[in-house]
Amino acid sequence: MTITIYAPDSEARPERNALTPSPATLAGLRVAVLDNGKPNAATVMTRAAETLAARTGATVSLVVKKGPGGRSANAAIPCADDVFQRVLEAADVVVTGAADCGSCTAYSVFDAISFEKAGRPAVVVTTTKFQPIAATMAADFGVPDVRTLVLPHPLGGTDRDTLWRWADDAVERLEALFLSAGPADLRPTADLPEASAADETTDAALAAAMVPVRALVREDGSDLRLLGVDADGTVRLQLDIEDASCADCVMPREVLEQVAQRMLGRALPEVRRVEIVDPRVTV
Secondary structure, eight states, X not given: OOOOOOOTTSOOOOOOOOOOOOOSOOTTOEEEEEEOOOTTHHHHHHHHHHHHHHHHTOEEEEEEXXXXXXXXXXXXXXXXXXXXXXXXXXXXXXXXXXXXXXXXXXXXXXXXXXXXXXXXXXXXXXXXXXXXXXXXXXXXXXXXXXXXEEEOSOOTTOOHHHHHHHHHHTHHHHHHHHHOOSSOSOOOSSOOOOOOOTTSOHHHHHHHHHHHHHHHHHTTTEEEEEEEEOXXXXXXXXXXXXXXXXXXXXXXXXXXXXXXXHHHHHHOTTOOEEEEEOTTOOO
């Protein structure tokens, strides 16, 4: 008889998931490109997929936007269900992205992991500037070794010939990511802060732990400001959105609260909850 014991005061952590097994070869396989609509995402990802197909004997079977019906959609949402099923039916491996803002990075990583869970090896394309955020999100979603292809920044505003050159230069790495379920191309540039030392004040330790949390939104022209810490371990934050035109680029409040709680909780175990005042949410 097996007895399972649950600790009611333990911290909830993301389920750790493994990547789907890699194919032995890409020859004869179908490659899909899932475009989240970010500027030049389709240009660079399609070129990479086509160069990969020519190199390996694969076929680019589908290039589609992630919105319902294959239409353009907000990049800060998961892939539409009908498009997800279409990709599963049309492809054996998937290239998705581009992860080049806070919220779209979160959901590009989420989409890649969703395809991995469905049995399709998936590579998420990000840029050097958003590499740390993609790494944080991959770990938070329970798949720190998600297959990730890092390209130069920025994609938007870069001319086509340069984008094609970047894609061609990356094709060997792209092939290796599909054929290996080992360590990803992506690694965090810095570790999360360790728990505070005995002689550190709580305020100083919290400020240090807030650095990677603030990075989740600062690349989108926003910031998180500490309002206070309650006796029950609730950290209260204010989301300041400096550029109203990019408000949708920032992760939704519910997602941001969950991610921030796990990141702060790793550094400061006494943090039990995070509440964020979000100007996009009206009461």
